[in-house]
Amino acid sequence: MPGRSGQSNIIEYIFMTLFVIIMIVVLIVFISWFQYTQIGMRGGNLQAERAEFLMNYMINSPYLVLENSMLDDSKLTSLLYMDDYCNNLDGIFGDDWSLEVELLTSEEGCYANCTLENYPCCGSWTFCDNRRDFNKTRNYVIPVNVFRKMSDHVELASMRVTVYAK
C-alpha cells in the first residue's frame, strides 16, 4: 500500500509543522504576557516612587516648612486660604495628590480643623481633598514635627500623603 503510506507521511509531516507553529505562537504569547506584566509592575513602582518623592518634597518644601522636616503651622494655615492654592501647588508638586496633617500632641488641646477664625487653636490641615473621586493608589503616613508659630514650640503630628490615579 505505497499510496496510503505516502499519505500518512504527509499528514504526519503536516501535524509536526503545525505543532512547531503552535509552539512558536505559545512562546510569543508567553513573552508578550511577560512584557505586559513587567509594564504593569513598572506602573505600580512609578506610583510608589511618586508617593515617596512627594513625601520627601513636602517635608523639605519651603511652602510648608520652617526648616527641613519641620512643618510651620502658620504656613499650612495661610496656604489653605490662598486663591486656587490646589492648582498652584500642582505646578510645584505635580498632579493628583492630597495631604493631611494632624497633630498627635497639643499642649493647648487644639485638634480642630484649622481655619482663619480658629487659628492658632487648631491642629489639623487637609489639602486638595477634592480628589477623592479618583482611585487612591498609594498612601504614606509618617510622623513629622510641626512648629507652632504663635506659642513658639514644636509638636508631633502625622503627615499622610496620598497619590491618586484618574
Next chain:
Amino acid sequence: MSLVAEVYRVFQIILGIILSVFILYVLIAYSGGYSGVQQSLDRATIIKNFLTDSRSVYFTGNAINFTDFGAFDFSSCEVDWRQEPHIVCVTEDEEIRSESMLIPIFFNTDSEVVITRNAIDFGWWRYYYITATSRKRILFNPLETDDEAWEFMIDVVRHLPDTYGFSPRTTYGFCDGMEMIENLCSGSLCEQREFSSLLTRSHPGMTFSLCTTDMNREHRLVVISRDCAPHMLDRGICITPMTNGAGKIVFLDTGAEYTYTNTADIAAAVMGRTDQDIFRKTEGENFLSLNKKMLFRMMGLAAEEMEARSELIIPNLPPGKEQCITAQANFRDSMNIITQILELDMEDEAIAQTLATELDKAGALWQSLINNGCEHAR
C-alpha cells in the same frame, strides 16, 4: 523510488521552504519589535532614573555621579519648557516624553554627568536649581575688570557647578585674546571653589582682550562686558554686569538677547550646548527660559503665601510681640508688591530692576524680623 515517495519528497521540500521562511519572518519581525519596545522602555527608565537622582540631589544637596546616559544615545534629548516642563527625546521612529520635571534641571546627556545643587538665597525664601554637567571647561573673558565687574564674576562662579572630587569635572579658567589660561591652580586646572578663591585673592584691574582662540566642544566662553553686541564673536555668551539687580545675556551664536535677574539665569545659559532646536533656540536659551518660568512661578507662590502668612500672624501675635506688628505689616506689603511685579513682563529690563529692588527690600525686612525676634533664622 516510487512516484508517491518522490512526490512526498518534493512536497516536503516545498512545504519545508515555505514554513521555514514563514517562521523565520515571524521570529525576526517579532524579535525586532520586541527589542525596539524593550529599548524604548530602557530609555524611558534611564530618563526616569535621571529625574529621580536629580530630585534626590535637590532634597539633600549631596552631589552624585550619573552614568546611565552611556547606555544609549540621548543626544536628541532636550527640555520642553513651553508646556509643563519635561524632558523629551526624539529619534527617527519614537518620541519619549518624561513625566513633569517639577524642579529646575539644566542637564547634559553625555555618557557621564555630575549632578550638583546650587541655590539663590533671598532670605525669606531659597531657590534651588540642579545642574547635570559633563566635562566642561568654562573660560571667562572679563573685558571689564573694575571692582564691580570683578565682584560680579566671583558671584557668577559661585553659582556654577562645583564638581570637586567627582568625574567628569567642570573646571574654570580665563581666555585672553588667543590664549587660554587654565592651569592656574598649582599648575593644574581649577575647580569652582579654587577658582572662586583665586578670584577673591586676585587684584582686579588686570586687562584682558577679546577671546579669539579656537575652542573645542568642552569649552564654554563667558565674556563679561558692558558693551555686549550680538556678533562680537560667533560662540559663547556675553553678560553685562548686573546693574540695579538686572542685566543682559547675549547668546553670541544666535545673537539672541535676554534680560537676567539672578545668577541662576547665568548658570542656565552657561550649561546649555550651542545646538539649535526646531524653534532655532540654543539649549542655553531653552534652559534660561526654563529657569525663568520655574523661578517666577515658585517665587510668585512663595510671595503670595508669605503675604497671607503675615496677614494671619498679625492679629494673633501674643502679648510681648507688639514690636512685630509693624515689621510683619511692612513685610506683607513687600510680598504683595513682589506678587504684582511677577505678573509683568520680566524681559523688560526696567521691570526686572524693579523686581530686584523689591527683592532686596524684602530680604532686608525679613532680616529685621529675625533681628527683632519675630521670625526664626533658617
